[in-house]
Amino acid sequence: MDFKFSEAQLMLQKMAREFAENEVLPIAEEVDKEHKFPAENFAKMAKIGFTGIGTPVEYGGSGVSDIEKVIVVTEIAKKCASTAAVLSIHTIFAQAIMKYGTDEQKKKYLPLMASGGWLGGFALTEPNAGSDAAAAKTTAILDEKTGEYVLNGTKCFISGGGRANALVIFALTDPSKGLKGMSGIIVEKGTPGFSIGKIEDKMGLNGSETVELVFDDCRVPKSNLLGKEGKGFVMAMTCLDGARIGIGAQALGIAEGALEESIKYMHERVQFGKPIAVLQGLQWYIADMATKIESAKWLIFYAAFLKATGQDHTKIAAMAKYNASTTAREVTNLALQIHGGYGYMRDYPLERMYRDAKITEIYEGTSEIHKVVISRAVLN
Ligand code: COS
Helix, strand or coil: CCCCCCHHHHHHHHHHHHHHHHHHHHHHHHHHHCCCCCHHHHHHHHHCCHHHCCCCHHHCCCCCCHHHHHHHHHHHHHHCHHHHHHHHHHHHHHHHHHHHCCHHHHHHHHHHHHCCCCCEEEECCECCECCCHHHCCCEEEEECCCCEEEEEEEEEEEECCCCCCEEEEEEECCHHHHHHHEEEEEEECCCCCEEEEEECCCCCCCCCCEEEEEEEEEEEEHHHEECCCCCHHHHHHHHHHHHHHHHHHHHHHHHHHHHHHHHHHHHHCEECCEEHHHCHHHHHHHHHHHHHHHHHHHHHHHHHHHHHCCCCCHHHHHHHHHHHHHHHHHHHHHHHHHHHHHHHCCCCCHHHHHHHHHHCCCCCCCHHHHHHHHHHHHHC
Protein backbone atom coordinates (compact mmCIF):
# COMPACT_ATOMS: atom_id res chain seq x y z
CA MET A 1 0.00 0.00 0.00
CA ASP A 2 1.13 3.52 -0.72
CA PHE A 3 -0.78 6.50 0.67
CA LYS A 4 1.56 9.11 -0.80
CA PHE A 5 0.72 11.59 -3.54
CA SER A 6 3.22 11.73 -6.39
CA GLU A 7 5.37 14.83 -6.88
CA ALA A 8 3.13 15.86 -9.79
CA GLN A 9 0.01 15.46 -7.64
CA LEU A 10 1.54 17.54 -4.86
CA MET A 11 2.40 20.26 -7.37
CA LEU A 12 -1.15 20.19 -8.72
CA GLN A 13 -2.52 20.43 -5.19
CA LYS A 14 -0.30 23.45 -4.48
CA MET A 15 -1.38 25.07 -7.73
CA ALA A 16 -5.08 24.43 -7.00
CA ARG A 17 -4.67 25.71 -3.43
CA GLU A 18 -3.05 28.94 -4.62
CA PHE A 19 -5.67 29.37 -7.33
CA ALA A 20 -8.45 28.90 -4.77
CA GLU A 21 -6.86 31.36 -2.36
CA ASN A 22 -6.02 34.03 -4.95
CA GLU A 23 -8.88 33.77 -7.46
CA VAL A 24 -11.79 31.86 -5.96
CA LEU A 25 -11.91 33.15 -2.40
CA PRO A 26 -12.02 36.88 -3.27
CA ILE A 27 -15.36 36.50 -5.05
CA ALA A 28 -16.85 33.61 -3.04
CA GLU A 29 -19.05 35.88 -0.94
CA GLU A 30 -20.28 37.77 -4.00
CA VAL A 31 -21.03 34.50 -5.82
CA ASP A 32 -23.16 33.39 -2.86
CA LYS A 33 -24.90 36.63 -1.98
CA GLU A 34 -25.65 37.69 -5.54
CA HIS A 35 -26.39 34.16 -6.80
CA LYS A 36 -23.72 34.83 -9.40
CA PHE A 37 -22.68 32.07 -11.75
CA PRO A 38 -18.86 32.03 -11.41
CA ALA A 39 -18.18 32.53 -15.12
CA GLU A 40 -14.91 34.41 -14.45
CA ASN A 41 -13.65 31.57 -12.29
CA PHE A 42 -14.63 29.08 -14.98
CA ALA A 43 -12.64 31.02 -17.60
CA LYS A 44 -9.64 31.17 -15.26
CA MET A 45 -9.91 27.45 -14.53
CA ALA A 46 -9.93 26.85 -18.28
CA LYS A 47 -6.68 28.79 -18.67
CA ILE A 48 -4.84 26.58 -16.21
CA GLY A 49 -6.26 23.34 -17.57
CA PHE A 50 -8.75 22.46 -14.82
CA THR A 51 -11.73 22.30 -17.20
CA GLY A 52 -9.93 19.58 -19.16
CA ILE A 53 -9.11 17.47 -16.15
CA GLY A 54 -9.78 13.83 -16.93
CA THR A 55 -9.91 14.40 -20.70
CA PRO A 56 -7.05 12.80 -22.68
CA VAL A 57 -4.37 15.08 -24.09
CA GLU A 58 -5.23 14.01 -27.66
CA TYR A 59 -8.62 15.75 -27.20
CA GLY A 60 -7.11 18.87 -25.71
CA GLY A 61 -7.47 17.80 -22.08
CA SER A 62 -5.02 17.77 -19.20
CA GLY A 63 -4.68 14.02 -19.39
CA VAL A 64 -4.75 13.50 -15.66
CA SER A 65 -7.52 11.50 -14.11
CA ASP A 66 -9.88 10.93 -11.20
CA ILE A 67 -7.43 11.34 -8.34
CA GLU A 68 -6.27 14.69 -9.73
CA LYS A 69 -9.88 15.75 -10.17
CA VAL A 70 -10.54 15.05 -6.48
CA ILE A 71 -7.44 17.05 -5.55
CA VAL A 72 -8.53 20.08 -7.58
CA VAL A 73 -12.24 20.00 -6.66
CA THR A 74 -11.42 19.65 -2.94
CA GLU A 75 -9.08 22.64 -2.94
CA ILE A 76 -11.57 24.85 -4.78
CA ALA A 77 -14.49 23.74 -2.57
CA LYS A 78 -12.55 24.84 0.52
CA LYS A 79 -13.05 28.41 -0.65
CA CYS A 80 -16.20 28.28 -2.81
CA ALA A 81 -18.41 25.20 -3.11
CA SER A 82 -20.36 26.73 -6.00
CA THR A 83 -17.24 27.06 -8.15
CA ALA A 84 -16.21 23.50 -7.26
CA ALA A 85 -19.69 22.23 -8.20
CA VAL A 86 -19.59 24.01 -11.56
CA LEU A 87 -16.25 22.39 -12.39
CA SER A 88 -17.19 18.96 -11.12
CA ILE A 89 -20.51 18.84 -12.99
CA HIS A 90 -18.94 20.23 -16.18
CA THR A 91 -16.53 17.27 -16.34
CA ILE A 92 -19.37 14.70 -16.20
CA PHE A 93 -20.38 15.58 -19.76
CA ALA A 94 -16.87 14.84 -21.05
CA GLN A 95 -16.71 11.63 -19.02
CA ALA A 96 -19.95 10.44 -20.62
CA ILE A 97 -18.73 11.31 -24.13
CA MET A 98 -15.38 9.64 -23.53
CA LYS A 99 -16.97 6.45 -22.30
CA TYR A 100 -19.88 6.16 -24.72
CA GLY A 101 -19.36 8.65 -27.53
CA THR A 102 -18.59 7.96 -31.18
CA ASP A 103 -15.31 9.20 -32.67
CA GLU A 104 -17.19 12.11 -34.22
CA GLN A 105 -18.77 13.06 -30.91
CA LYS A 106 -15.41 12.87 -29.16
CA LYS A 107 -13.72 15.00 -31.81
CA LYS A 108 -16.49 17.57 -31.72
CA TYR A 109 -17.22 17.94 -28.02
CA LEU A 110 -14.14 16.97 -26.01
CA PRO A 111 -11.81 19.78 -27.18
CA LEU A 112 -14.58 22.35 -26.70
CA MET A 113 -15.25 21.12 -23.17
CA ALA A 114 -11.60 20.64 -22.20
CA SER A 115 -10.67 24.15 -23.31
CA GLY A 116 -13.55 25.59 -21.32
CA GLY A 117 -14.93 27.17 -24.49
CA TRP A 118 -18.09 25.19 -23.79
CA LEU A 119 -19.75 24.19 -20.55
CA GLY A 120 -21.18 20.69 -20.23
CA GLY A 121 -24.33 19.48 -18.50
CA PHE A 122 -26.09 16.27 -17.51
CA ALA A 123 -29.85 15.91 -17.08
CA LEU A 124 -31.61 12.90 -15.59
CA THR A 125 -33.91 14.23 -12.84
CA GLU A 126 -37.56 15.08 -13.52
CA PRO A 127 -40.31 16.44 -11.29
CA ASN A 128 -41.60 12.90 -10.61
CA ALA A 129 -38.30 11.09 -11.05
CA GLY A 130 -35.78 12.12 -8.42
CA SER A 131 -34.47 9.18 -6.41
CA ASP A 132 -36.60 6.94 -8.63
CA ALA A 133 -34.66 7.92 -11.74
CA ALA A 134 -36.23 5.06 -13.73
CA ALA A 135 -39.61 6.84 -13.55
CA ALA A 136 -38.41 9.54 -15.99
CA LYS A 137 -41.04 10.39 -18.62
CA THR A 138 -39.22 12.67 -21.07
CA THR A 139 -39.38 11.10 -24.52
CA ALA A 140 -37.06 11.20 -27.53
CA ILE A 141 -38.96 9.51 -30.34
CA LEU A 142 -37.18 8.87 -33.62
CA ASP A 143 -38.84 10.47 -36.62
CA GLU A 144 -37.86 7.97 -39.32
CA LYS A 145 -38.67 10.42 -42.10
CA THR A 146 -36.28 13.13 -41.01
CA GLY A 147 -33.83 10.98 -39.08
CA GLU A 148 -34.24 13.13 -35.98
CA TYR A 149 -35.12 12.46 -32.37
CA VAL A 150 -38.03 14.57 -31.15
CA LEU A 151 -37.75 15.39 -27.46
CA ASN A 152 -40.69 16.25 -25.22
CA GLY A 153 -40.73 16.63 -21.47
CA THR A 154 -39.23 18.52 -18.56
CA LYS A 155 -36.05 17.99 -16.59
CA CYS A 156 -35.63 19.74 -13.26
CA PHE A 157 -32.94 20.67 -10.70
CA ILE A 158 -30.28 20.66 -13.43
CA SER A 159 -27.06 22.26 -12.19
CA GLY A 160 -25.67 24.73 -14.68
CA GLY A 161 -28.29 23.61 -17.21
CA GLY A 162 -29.15 27.14 -18.26
CA ARG A 163 -25.52 27.90 -19.04
CA ALA A 164 -24.45 24.60 -20.58
CA ASN A 165 -23.58 24.64 -24.28
CA ALA A 166 -24.29 20.93 -24.58
CA LEU A 167 -25.95 18.43 -22.25
CA VAL A 168 -26.56 14.72 -22.12
CA ILE A 169 -30.31 14.30 -21.69
CA PHE A 170 -31.74 10.96 -20.62
CA ALA A 171 -35.03 10.31 -22.40
CA LEU A 172 -37.23 7.39 -23.42
CA THR A 173 -36.66 6.41 -27.03
CA ASP A 174 -39.08 3.51 -26.43
CA PRO A 175 -41.52 4.45 -23.65
CA SER A 176 -43.10 0.96 -23.72
CA LYS A 177 -39.89 -0.52 -22.27
CA GLY A 178 -39.54 1.73 -19.21
CA LEU A 179 -35.94 2.07 -18.02
CA LYS A 180 -34.83 -0.35 -20.74
CA GLY A 181 -36.16 2.14 -23.29
CA MET A 182 -34.10 5.03 -21.94
CA SER A 183 -31.29 6.53 -24.02
CA GLY A 184 -28.74 9.31 -23.74
CA ILE A 185 -29.20 12.14 -26.24
CA ILE A 186 -26.88 15.11 -26.72
CA VAL A 187 -28.74 18.41 -26.93
CA GLU A 188 -27.03 21.71 -27.64
CA LYS A 189 -28.00 25.10 -26.31
CA GLY A 190 -30.13 27.06 -28.77
CA THR A 191 -31.73 24.01 -30.39
CA PRO A 192 -35.30 25.04 -31.33
CA GLY A 193 -37.82 23.55 -28.91
CA PHE A 194 -35.32 23.53 -26.02
CA SER A 195 -35.79 26.26 -23.45
CA ILE A 196 -34.89 27.05 -19.87
CA GLY A 197 -37.79 27.05 -17.42
CA LYS A 198 -37.74 27.97 -13.76
CA ILE A 199 -34.48 29.13 -12.20
CA GLU A 200 -34.53 27.75 -8.65
CA ASP A 201 -34.08 29.92 -5.56
CA LYS A 202 -32.02 27.67 -3.30
CA MET A 203 -30.84 27.52 0.31
CA GLY A 204 -27.19 27.36 -0.74
CA LEU A 205 -24.75 26.62 -3.55
CA ASN A 206 -26.13 29.84 -4.98
CA GLY A 207 -23.51 30.27 -7.69
CA SER A 208 -24.32 26.93 -9.26
CA GLU A 209 -27.46 27.94 -11.09
CA THR A 210 -30.11 25.22 -10.91
CA VAL A 211 -32.79 25.19 -13.57
CA GLU A 212 -35.62 23.41 -15.28
CA LEU A 213 -35.12 22.33 -18.90
CA VAL A 214 -38.15 22.22 -21.15
CA PHE A 215 -38.33 20.19 -24.36
CA ASP A 216 -41.21 20.93 -26.69
CA ASP A 217 -40.87 19.07 -29.99
CA CYS A 218 -37.14 19.66 -29.81
CA ARG A 219 -35.47 17.97 -32.78
CA VAL A 220 -31.89 16.74 -32.77
CA PRO A 221 -30.12 14.63 -35.41
CA LYS A 222 -29.98 10.87 -34.89
CA SER A 223 -26.21 11.21 -34.66
CA ASN A 224 -26.73 12.87 -31.26
CA LEU A 225 -27.59 9.50 -29.73
CA LEU A 226 -25.00 8.67 -27.08
CA GLY A 227 -24.08 5.00 -27.04
CA LYS A 228 -26.87 2.55 -27.87
CA GLU A 229 -30.61 3.02 -27.71
CA GLY A 230 -32.06 1.51 -24.53
CA LYS A 231 -28.78 1.67 -22.62
CA GLY A 232 -29.38 5.14 -21.19
CA PHE A 233 -30.30 4.12 -17.65
CA VAL A 234 -27.20 1.98 -17.17
CA MET A 235 -25.10 4.76 -18.74
CA ALA A 236 -26.63 7.32 -16.37
CA MET A 237 -25.93 5.10 -13.36
CA THR A 238 -22.35 4.51 -14.48
CA CYS A 239 -21.77 8.24 -14.97
CA LEU A 240 -23.30 8.93 -11.56
CA ASP A 241 -20.86 6.50 -9.93
CA GLY A 242 -18.06 8.79 -11.13
CA ALA A 243 -19.95 12.01 -10.50
CA ARG A 244 -20.53 11.01 -6.88
CA ILE A 245 -16.78 10.96 -6.30
CA GLY A 246 -16.67 14.58 -7.51
CA ILE A 247 -19.50 15.65 -5.20
CA GLY A 248 -17.79 13.76 -2.36
CA ALA A 249 -14.67 15.82 -3.08
CA GLN A 250 -16.76 18.97 -2.95
CA ALA A 251 -18.16 17.91 0.45
CA LEU A 252 -14.65 17.09 1.68
CA GLY A 253 -13.42 20.53 0.59
CA ILE A 254 -16.27 22.30 2.40
CA ALA A 255 -15.46 20.33 5.58
CA GLU A 256 -11.72 21.05 5.31
CA GLY A 257 -12.44 24.74 4.74
CA ALA A 258 -14.67 24.84 7.83
CA LEU A 259 -11.99 23.14 9.93
CA GLU A 260 -9.34 25.63 8.74
CA GLU A 261 -11.61 28.56 9.63
CA SER A 262 -12.27 27.04 13.07
CA ILE A 263 -8.58 26.53 13.87
CA LYS A 264 -7.85 30.14 12.90
CA TYR A 265 -10.76 31.44 14.95
CA MET A 266 -9.94 29.38 18.04
CA HIS A 267 -6.44 30.85 18.17
CA GLU A 268 -7.65 34.41 17.65
CA ARG A 269 -10.80 34.55 19.74
CA VAL A 270 -10.18 35.39 23.38
CA GLN A 271 -12.76 34.60 26.06
CA PHE A 272 -12.21 34.31 29.82
CA GLY A 273 -8.78 35.91 29.23
CA LYS A 274 -7.44 33.17 26.94
CA PRO A 275 -7.76 32.06 23.32
CA ILE A 276 -10.70 29.65 23.11
CA ALA A 277 -8.26 27.06 21.66
CA VAL A 278 -7.40 26.15 25.28
CA LEU A 279 -10.97 25.05 26.05
CA GLN A 280 -11.15 21.28 26.10
CA GLY A 281 -14.80 21.16 24.97
CA LEU A 282 -13.84 22.94 21.76
CA GLN A 283 -10.61 20.95 21.37
CA TRP A 284 -12.76 17.83 21.30
CA TYR A 285 -14.89 19.34 18.55
CA ILE A 286 -11.67 19.85 16.58
CA ALA A 287 -10.63 16.25 17.22
CA ASP A 288 -13.99 15.00 15.95
CA MET A 289 -13.89 17.24 12.90
CA ALA A 290 -10.32 16.28 11.96
CA THR A 291 -11.03 12.56 12.40
CA LYS A 292 -14.17 12.64 10.28
CA ILE A 293 -12.36 14.61 7.57
CA GLU A 294 -9.44 12.19 7.49
CA SER A 295 -11.75 9.21 7.06
CA ALA A 296 -13.81 11.00 4.40
CA LYS A 297 -10.64 11.94 2.53
CA TRP A 298 -9.23 8.45 2.23
CA LEU A 299 -12.51 6.86 1.23
CA ILE A 300 -12.86 9.40 -1.57
CA PHE A 301 -9.33 8.86 -2.78
CA TYR A 302 -9.89 5.10 -2.65
CA ALA A 303 -13.02 5.49 -4.81
CA ALA A 304 -11.08 7.73 -7.23
CA PHE A 305 -8.24 5.19 -7.32
CA LEU A 306 -10.67 2.35 -8.14
CA LYS A 307 -12.22 4.38 -10.94
CA ALA A 308 -8.87 5.56 -12.30
CA THR A 309 -7.62 1.98 -12.42
CA GLY A 310 -10.76 0.72 -14.15
CA GLN A 311 -12.10 -1.25 -11.19
CA ASP A 312 -15.69 -1.56 -9.99
CA HIS A 313 -16.35 1.50 -7.83
CA THR A 314 -20.14 1.64 -7.46
CA LYS A 315 -20.20 0.62 -3.79
CA ILE A 316 -17.12 2.56 -2.67
CA ALA A 317 -18.19 5.70 -4.57
CA ALA A 318 -21.58 5.54 -2.83
CA MET A 319 -19.87 5.03 0.54
CA ALA A 320 -17.43 7.85 -0.15
CA LYS A 321 -20.11 10.34 -1.14
CA TYR A 322 -22.44 9.34 1.71
CA ASN A 323 -19.62 9.59 4.25
CA ALA A 324 -18.15 12.85 2.91
CA SER A 325 -21.51 14.61 2.73
CA THR A 326 -22.44 13.52 6.27
CA THR A 327 -19.01 14.75 7.35
CA ALA A 328 -19.53 18.09 5.61
CA ARG A 329 -22.84 18.64 7.41
CA GLU A 330 -21.49 17.59 10.81
CA VAL A 331 -18.21 19.49 10.50
CA THR A 332 -19.80 22.74 9.29
CA ASN A 333 -22.30 22.47 12.15
CA LEU A 334 -19.51 22.15 14.73
CA ALA A 335 -17.48 24.89 13.02
CA LEU A 336 -20.45 27.23 13.17
CA GLN A 337 -20.91 26.36 16.86
CA ILE A 338 -17.24 27.13 17.56
CA HIS A 339 -17.71 30.54 15.95
CA GLY A 340 -20.73 31.21 18.18
CA GLY A 341 -22.78 34.27 17.24
CA TYR A 342 -20.20 35.30 14.65
CA GLY A 343 -20.69 31.98 12.88
CA TYR A 344 -24.36 32.80 12.40
CA MET A 345 -23.58 36.19 10.84
CA ARG A 346 -22.97 36.63 7.14
CA ASP A 347 -19.67 38.46 7.80
CA TYR A 348 -18.01 35.08 8.32
CA PRO A 349 -18.04 32.31 5.70
CA LEU A 350 -19.35 29.68 8.12
CA GLU A 351 -23.05 30.06 7.50
CA ARG A 352 -22.40 29.84 3.73
CA MET A 353 -20.39 26.65 4.23
CA TYR A 354 -23.17 25.24 6.43
CA ARG A 355 -25.78 25.94 3.73
CA ASP A 356 -23.54 24.69 0.93
CA ALA A 357 -22.79 21.47 2.81
CA LYS A 358 -26.44 20.44 3.05
CA ILE A 359 -26.98 19.93 -0.66
CA THR A 360 -24.17 17.36 -0.81
CA GLU A 361 -26.43 15.02 1.17
CA ILE A 362 -29.13 15.43 -1.45
CA TYR A 363 -27.88 15.93 -4.99
CA GLU A 364 -26.16 13.37 -7.22
CA GLY A 365 -28.12 10.85 -5.12
CA THR A 366 -29.42 11.31 -1.59
CA SER A 367 -27.69 9.66 1.37
CA GLU A 368 -30.67 7.30 1.57
CA ILE A 369 -30.14 6.21 -2.06
CA HIS A 370 -26.46 5.64 -1.32
CA LYS A 371 -27.47 3.38 1.56
CA VAL A 372 -29.68 1.45 -0.89
CA VAL A 373 -26.72 1.07 -3.28
CA ILE A 374 -24.32 0.10 -0.47
CA SER A 375 -26.63 -2.38 1.24
CA ARG A 376 -27.50 -4.04 -2.08
CA ALA A 377 -23.80 -4.47 -2.82
CA VAL A 378 -22.98 -5.74 0.66
CA LEU A 379 -25.92 -8.14 0.96
CA ASN A 380 -25.66 -9.64 -2.52
N1 COS B 1 -23.70 0.88 -12.77
C1 COS B 1 -24.11 0.17 -13.84
N2 COS B 1 -25.35 -0.32 -13.96
C2 COS B 1 -26.22 -0.09 -12.96
C3 COS B 1 -25.87 0.64 -11.82
C4 COS B 1 -24.55 1.14 -11.74
N3 COS B 1 -24.13 1.87 -10.70
N4 COS B 1 -26.94 0.71 -11.00
C5 COS B 1 -27.94 0.06 -11.60
N5 COS B 1 -27.51 -0.42 -12.79
C6 COS B 1 -28.25 -1.23 -13.76
C7 COS B 1 -28.71 -2.54 -13.14
O1 COS B 1 -27.71 -3.53 -13.23
C8 COS B 1 -29.91 -2.85 -13.96
O2 COS B 1 -29.50 -3.36 -15.22
P1 COS B 1 -30.12 -4.72 -15.81
O3 COS B 1 -31.58 -4.49 -15.86
O4 COS B 1 -29.48 -4.86 -17.14
O5 COS B 1 -29.75 -5.77 -14.82
C9 COS B 1 -30.53 -1.48 -14.24
O6 COS B 1 -29.45 -0.54 -14.10
C10 COS B 1 -31.64 -1.13 -13.27
O7 COS B 1 -31.09 -1.15 -11.98
P2 COS B 1 -31.98 -1.23 -10.66
O8 COS B 1 -32.96 -2.35 -10.78
O9 COS B 1 -31.05 -1.25 -9.50
O10 COS B 1 -32.79 0.16 -10.74
P3 COS B 1 -33.69 0.87 -9.67
O11 COS B 1 -34.84 1.47 -10.37
O12 COS B 1 -33.93 -0.03 -8.50
O13 COS B 1 -32.78 2.14 -9.25
C11 COS B 1 -31.21 3.35 -7.94
C12 COS B 1 -31.56 2.06 -8.68
C13 COS B 1 -32.17 3.67 -6.83
C14 COS B 1 -29.83 3.09 -7.38
C15 COS B 1 -31.15 4.52 -8.97
O14 COS B 1 -32.45 4.85 -9.41
C16 COS B 1 -30.50 5.77 -8.43
O15 COS B 1 -29.27 5.86 -8.34
N6 COS B 1 -31.31 6.81 -8.09
C17 COS B 1 -30.80 8.10 -7.70
C18 COS B 1 -30.70 8.97 -8.91
C19 COS B 1 -29.74 10.11 -8.68
O16 COS B 1 -28.67 9.94 -8.12
N7 COS B 1 -30.09 11.29 -9.15
C20 COS B 1 -29.22 12.40 -8.96
C21 COS B 1 -29.31 13.42 -9.99
S1 COS B 1 -28.75 12.97 -11.56
S2 COS B 1 -29.05 14.57 -12.66
